[in-house]
Amino acid sequence: MTQTRTRSDRYPSRVGTEASITPRVEPVVHPGGPVSVLSDEQLAGFEREGFLLLESVFDGEEMARCRAELTAMAARAEVRSTPQAVVEPTSQDVRSIFEVHRSSAVFSELARDHRVADVARTLVGSDVYLHQSRVNLKPGLRGKEFFWHSDFETWHVEDGMPAMRAVSASVALTDNTEFNGPLMIIPGSHRSYVACGGETPERHYEQSLKRQEHGVPDAGSLTRLVEEGGIAAPKGAAGSVVFFDCNAMHASGVNLSPYPRSNVFLVYNSVENTLEAPYSGQPPRPEYLGSRDFTPLG
Amino acid sequence: MTQTRTRSDRYPSRVGTEASITPRVEPVVHPGGPVSVLSDEQLAGFEREGFLLLESVFDGEEMARCRAELTAMAARAEVRSTPQAVVEPTSQDVRSIFEVHRSSAVFSELARDHRVADVARTLVGSDVYLHQSRVNLKPGLRGKEFFWHSDFETWHVEDGMPAMRAVSASVALTDNTEFNGPLMIIPGSHRSYVACGGETPERHYEQSLKRQEHGVPDAGSLTRLVEEGGIAAPKGAAGSVVFFDCNAMHASGVNLSPYPRSNVFLVYNSVENTLEAPYSGQPPRPEYLGSRDFTPLG
Numbered sequence: 001m002t003q004t005r006t007r008s009d010r011y012p013s014r015v016g017t018e019a020s021i022t023p024r025v026e027p028v029v030h031p032g033g034p035v036s037v038l039s040d041e042q043l044a045g046f047e048r049e050g051f052l053l054l055e056s057v058f059d060g061e062e063m064a065r066c067r068a069e070l071t072a073m074a075a076r077a078e079v080r081s082t083p084q085a086v087v088e089p090t091s092q093d094v095r096s097i098f099e100v101h102r103s104s105a106v107f108s109e110l111a112r113d114h115r116v117a118d119v120a121r122t123l124v125g126s127d128v129y130l131h132q133s134r135v136n137l138k139p140g141l142r143g144k145e146f147f148w149h150s151d152f153e154t155w156h157v158e159d160g161m162p163a164m165r166a167v168s169a170s171v172a173l174t175d176n177t178e179f180n181g182p183l184m185i186i187p188g189s190h191r192s193y194v195a196c197g198g199e200t201p202e203r204h205y206e207q208s209l210k211r212q213e214h215g216v217p218d219a220g221s222l223t224r225l226v227e228e229g230g231i232a233a234p235k236g237a238a239g240s241v242v243f244f245d246c247n248a249m250h251a252s253g254v255n256l257s258p259y260p261r262s263n264v265f266l267v268y269n270s271v272e273n274t275l276e277a278p279y280s281g282q283p284p285r286p287e288y289l290g291s292r293d294f295t296p297l298g
Numbered sequence: 299m300t301q302t303r304t305r306s307d308r309y310p311s312r313v314g315t316e317a318s319i320t321p322r323v324e325p326v327v328h329p330g331g332p333v334s335v336l337s338d339e340q341l342a343g344f345e346r347e348g349f350l351l352l353e354s355v356f357d358g359e360e361m362a363r364c365r366a367e368l369t370a371m372a373a374r375a376e377v378r379s380t381p382q383a384v385v386e387p388t389s390q391d392v393r394s395i396f397e398v399h400r401s402s403a404v405f406s407e408l409a410r411d412h413r414v415a416d417v418a419r420t421l422v423g424s425d426v427y428l429h430q431s432r433v434n435l436k437p438g439l440r441g442k443e444f445f446w447h448s449d450f451e452t453w454h455v456e457d458g459m460p461a462m463r464a465v466s467a468s469v470a471l472t473d474n475t476e477f478n479g480p481l482m483i484i485p486g487s488h489r490s491y492v493a494c495g496g497e498t499p500e501r502h503y504e505q506s507l508k509r510q511e512h513g514v515p516d517a518g519s520l521t522r523l524v525e526e527g528g529i530a531a532p533k534g535a536a537g538s539v540v541f542f543d544c545n546a547m548h549a550s551g552v553n554l555s556p557y558p559r560s561n562v563f564l565v566y567n568s569v570e571n572t573l574e575a576p577y578s579g580q581p582p583r584p585e586y587l588g589s590r591d592f593t594p595l596g
Binding site: 140141145147148178179181184219222223226227231233251253254256257258 | 438439443445446476477479482517520521524525529531549551552554555556
């Protein structure tokens with residue numbers, strides 16, 4: 001398709017060119033935020049690695065309440081039938097439910113909790129709003145893998161997020177172990193932008209949430225990133241939170257344990273980095289994937 | 299189909315009944331073998347856990363020679379086109395090559411090496427022959443998972459192996475890490491026989507090597523085994539060998555690292571446990587999957 005590109009695009013991807021790696025433009029930690037809740041060591045670790053694991057942020061009772069809410073939501077027919085719910089075609093398992101900060105009081109409260117949101121404000125150096133929220137359920141013995149990807153690549157190309165100034169928080173509702181498909185990150189990968197080959201088909205999100213075929217980094221780039229940074233799996237117990245940069249290359253394996261692995265995924269974007277038109281030249285994805293309500297969290 | 303069952307079958311499975319767990323009949327370690335190369339502690343560990351990891355059995359040069367042989371074999375068109383080669387339908391990657399102790403001098407020598415074969419003789423308490431051999435290649439970024447299974451269930455039902463008196467050796471040609479889909483075992487599971495529901499279709503092996511649908515343990519049995527024994531991943535460096543009981547429930551995850559995970563898999567059966575007619579009532583699988591040459595290894 002013909003694309004009109006009048007804006008400058010600092011991170012072009014899927015524009016019919018070859019895959020490539022270019023350096024990140026923005027800083028990783030943006031100073032000057034309204035609060036500062038991390039130590040110098042924690043800030044340096046996030047700057048260097050692109051992620052930060054905080055243990056015991058929430059207690060057992062809080063996580064049990066979230067798990068009960070998630071189980072109840074995933075069982076409700078009126079939730080399962082919405083576009084916000086991603087249902088596994090073969091098993092009929094609910095894999096994810098998006099926009100839970102709007103559909104659930106429990107998750108709305110979690111997303112606004114200062115123990116999480118203040119870390120995001122510290123890292124992006126400003127007030128924040130929620131670009132996306134979801135719960136992920138990786139059922140025991142059946143949970144599938146997610147291949148390596150940078151969220152920012154998709155948010156930039158398909159949602160119009162201009163710069164790398166967003167941070168994701170993955171709140172562990174269940175213990176993460178090496179056997180239940182925990183989050184894996186390539187340390188240092190957040191400082192490199194992997195542009196992907198190909199283009200973006202129309203309404204790509206309708207299939208990409210089940211099986212991603214566009215915006216997938218190439219093997220050469222992934223190998224180079226792993227050769228430089230290795231692979232880390234910041235496995236925390238239930239109640240822990242992994243914060244990771246929007247451009248950190250991450251993945252997760254299958255869940256071969258008999259127990260579910262569940263988390264709440266909260267994406268905090270800087271209010272100074274609000275969405276523009278998607279860089280793919282196509283219409284923006286639905287609100288539940290990339291919110292255009294830029295009201296700062298209270 | 300109608301099956302005539304005149305023999306007694308101590309481990310019935312896939313005979314149209316429900317899944318069930320019954321206790322193992324035979325001992326785990328069979329005394330009285332021609333050699334004894336394990337310590338009391340190692341024997342007790344194998345008896346209890348169903349596996350034993352031995353580090354640095356082979357040196358770097360020996361493993362490099364095996365890797366070169368494997369790479370050369372997987373590239374040869376006349377190897378890839380044999381029934382012994384399992385080729386991934388989408389990527390055309392070679393996933394496994396069977397019967398390498400017959401087709402390759404390098405792997406034949408490895409299979410007969412006393413550092414491995416004597417451990418097998420010690421555990422099964424007799425001379426041994428090779429029931430099966432294969433090399434497994436789990437390519438970086440593309441290697442698939444294997445779901446939980448007991449090899450003995452298949453060897454009993456489809457090959458006619460009467461009793462649990464065989465041991466597998468997995469020789470690591472590359473380092474095993476938590477990121478490249480290492481072998482996972484449920485400790486203690488070798489003492490329980492999980493009979494599977496359903497029946498065995500004819501020529502089941504033609505598709506089961508790519509995607510197993512029969513002889514798959516049920517979620518309830520797996521959960522019970524893991525609740526009792528947990529999950530272990532005996533990750534060794536290249537040159538290490540994991541010995542595991544023929545009835546140990548095992549699996550492996552995807553390889554999300556950019557590097558291949560390769561091993562040589564050698565199945566030593568006791569010469570006092572040679573194959574009979576398959577308990578499925580169907581013709582035996584081909585020689586390269588379950589050998590009927592019971593000549594003891596020298």
